[in-house]
Amino acid sequence: MKRILCTILALSFFSNVALAECDFSAGITKTADGYLYTKECHVKVGEMKQDLKIANEQNEKLTKALDLKDFAITKADQRADMWMNTTYKLEDRINTIDQMRSTNQWVAFGLGALTMFAAAYAASQLQR
Secondary structure (H helix, E strand, C coil): CCCHHHHHHHHHHHHHHCEEEEEEEEEEEEECCCEEEEHHHHHHHHHHHHHHHHHHHHHHHHHHHHHHHHHHHHEEEEEHHHHHHHHHHHHHHHHHHHHHHHHHHHHHHHHHHHHHHHHHHHHHHHHC
16 A cells, blocks of 8 residues: 555656756747747746736736725824824813913902902991
């Protein structure tokens, strides 16, 4: 059983070598009209041409995906900046409101004290 398995594996490895492979140094010759390919090199060059076309399409798609990713990140950054600016403005507004409330309380206290002194002065003038 072990010998059969080893034989099958050895044949499968040798069959890969038996496939048409191109030796580019010997399979392509230059002629006056251009280049002359052997059948194996013609098949291999055709496969490489198709692979190049597929690779170029994948490259274009990946470039477009990267551009869209960059655009999405830019938009997200713009939204985050707008949110931060809005929160800073709201924080400044709340601080201003708190300051005005404190100032209004002191003004109301001062007006109350002034009214009390004015009423006391008016009462003392009435007694005379």
